[in-house]
Amino acid sequence: MDRFKDLLERLHTASDLERASAVLGWDQMTYMPAAGNAARGEQLATLAALWHREFTDPATGDLLQALEDDYQGRPQDDPQRALVRVTRRAYDKQTKLPQDLVAEMQRASAAAYEAWVAAREERRFALFAPAFRRLMQLSRESAEAIGYEQEPYDVLVDADEPGLTAERAAQLLEALKDGILPLVRQIAERTGRIDRSMLHQDYPYEAQWQAGIDAVTAFGFDFARGRQDVSIHPFTTSFGVDDVRITTNIDVQGFPGGFYSTLHEAGHGMYEQGLPAEWARTPLGQAISGGVHESQSRMWENLVGRSRAFWEYFLPTAKRYFPSQLAGVDVDAIYRAVNYSAPSLIRVDADEVTYNLHIAVRFEIERALLAGSLEPEDVPEAWSEKMRTYLGIVPPDDLSGALQDIHWTGGFGSFIGYSVGNVVSAQLWQGASRDLGDLDEMIRAGAFSPLLGWLRTNVHAVGSTHSTDEMLRRATGSPLTAQPYIDYIQKKYRAIYGL
Ligand code: ZN
Numbered sequence: 001m002d003r004f005k006d007l008l009e010r011l012h013t014a015s016d017l018e019r020a021s022a023v024l025g026w027d028q029m030t031y032m033p034a035a036g037n038a039a040r041g042e043q044l045a046t047l048a049a050l051w052h053r054e055f056t057d058p059a060t061g062d063l064l065q066a067l068e069d070d071y072q073g074r075p076q077d078d079p080q081r082a083l084v085r086v087t088r089r090a091y092d093k094q095t096k097l098p099q100d101l102v103a104e105m106q107r108a109s110a111a112a113y114e115a116w117v118a119a120r121e122e123r124r125f126a127l128f129a130p131a132f133r134r135l136m137q138l139s140r141e142s143a144e145a146i147g148y149e150q151e152p153y154d155v156l157v158d159a160d161e162p163g164l165t166a167e168r169a170a171q172l173l174e175a176l177k178d179g180i181l182p183l184v185r186q187i188a189e190r191t192g193r194i195d196r197s198m199l200h201q202d203y204p205y206e207a208q209w210q211a212g213i214d215a216v217t218a219f220g221f222d223f224a225r226g227r228q229d230v231s232i233h234p235f236t237t238s239f240g241v242d243d244v245r246i247t248t249n250i251d252v253q254g255f256p257g258g259f260y261s262t263l264h265e266a267g268h269g270m271y272e273q274g275l276p277a278e279w280a281r282t283p284l285g286q287a288i289s290g291g292v293h294e295s296q297s298r299m300w301e302n303l304v305g306r307s308r309a310f311w312e313y314f315l316p317t318a319k320r321y322f323p324s325q326l327a328g329v330d331v332d333a334i335y336r337a338v339n340y341s342a343p344s345l346i347r348v349d350a351d352e353v354t355y356n357l358h359i360a361v362r363f364e365i366e367r368a369l370l371a372g373s374l375e376p377e378d379v380p381e382a383w384s385e386k387m388r389t390y391l392g393i394v395p396p397d398d399l400s401g402a403l404q405d406i407h408w409t410g411g412f413g414s415f416i417g418y419s420v421g422n423v424v425s426a427q428l429w430q431g432a433s434r435d436l437g438d439l440d441e442m443i444r445a446g447a448f449s450p451l452l453g454w455l456r457t458n459v460h461a462v463g464s465t466h467s468t469d470e471m472l473r474r475a476t477g478s479p480l481t482a483q484p485y486i487d488y489i490q491k492k493y494r495a496i497y498g499l
Contacts, residue, residue, distance in 0.1 A: 004080060007087070008282065010060050022238065025237065027040075030229045030247060064084060064091060082465045086464050093159070105139075109135060109410050112408070113406075113409040115131035130376075132379075132408060136370070139152075139370070142155070153166040153413070155413075161289045162288070162289055172419065173359065175486070179486030180489060184343060187493060193497065196340045199338070200253065201254070203254060203325060208250045210321060211317065212248060212263070215263060218448055219304070220448055221269050221273070225243060227245060229245065229247050248265065255325070260305060267296045268293060271293060271459070275460055286464055287464065288464050288468050289417065291418075292420070295425040304448070306352070311338075312331050318334075341353045345395050347405065352489060353489055353493055355419075359415050360386070361383060362407075379402050380401055422485055423481070427475075431454075432458075
């Protein structure tokens, strides 16, 4: 019997169940009538249970064990050995958690969501705190069940960012704070220098839709193997490398929101379209981590889409779609407008300069909660304190403070991926510039395929054969490091704000 083929068959079945769930989930967020919610919930729960049964079958564990012995002498990046390694990781995570703890987490999460909605209405975190405490206790229990070396929070960070520890993530954020905080203060004194009123007026829906499609088609999002639809919160999902779905959300009273969410999601989408087809339907054919995924969306949204070179290329197109709105607007004016920076209360609206400070607030609070040095009831106070220190502003109530993100109704550890994404995007830009030459010159000419080709080879086609650090080492020469991002921000924003 061919053990490897046997393993592949099992993984293919599990993956098909996952992708079927993704189709149902996509439909739920785009076209399903609201009344369909209850039935859809049942269907998704059934598929999730079938997936879990399939994926955690003890026979799979036996196969993994045998294949680990068979492949011992092979190099680490041998694809078959790599597949066994990433499957083992996922298998252990799924089997080490007792099923009743998983079910309890799901119940606690549903209760936390309801409490969060109610607390938001009253704008009081205190109403959310008891459900939040329960979720925190269960997260700690699951960390104990899986096991860790330094602190329980390690397990939660590692779940989304394999190989990253809480301590290393904290160091990354410290470096970002050191490198960016003084700049935030200087910019805050000069926000009046930028006029962005041209972006906030009536922008017709259809023209916005087409402008976004034009931009991401030029980037290389393949509409023969994907499509864009509309949802309240934009997202990307994949049913396979040849069927990748992105969504956007257009506000007719302003240009930047819908346009940049299209660019962002297309970045995610091109990653999914570039994953190795030969490892489709297996864990090896998936993204390395949430943070690396975010690096691809940030790359196209910010490093490309908010560059001066991009606007030199795209402004004539934008003016065709919005002749009156952009009349008299030159490249410099729109470049400055789309890069307006100011301390703000809401993370999802934050700009490139201040974004990571919002992540630091959440990460530090989570880490203290998991370590037991902060109680859930004291979160709003800690939140205000950190916002004052990092951004110089304090939320007037908990709705624009600790209740703003939905993430805390589902658990902990996922925020750091956003900062990893920012940092990785700048590292990859540096690596691509070294290999390809002047990227701005290419972008100015509308030539995006060299950059996409480089990302295809160095990031997308890797699947999850390498860790984040190893992928970065091969592509750029260094493991995860904050310096390229700090340099990028410093250079760009000092020029924009004349500092
Ligand atoms: Zn994203």
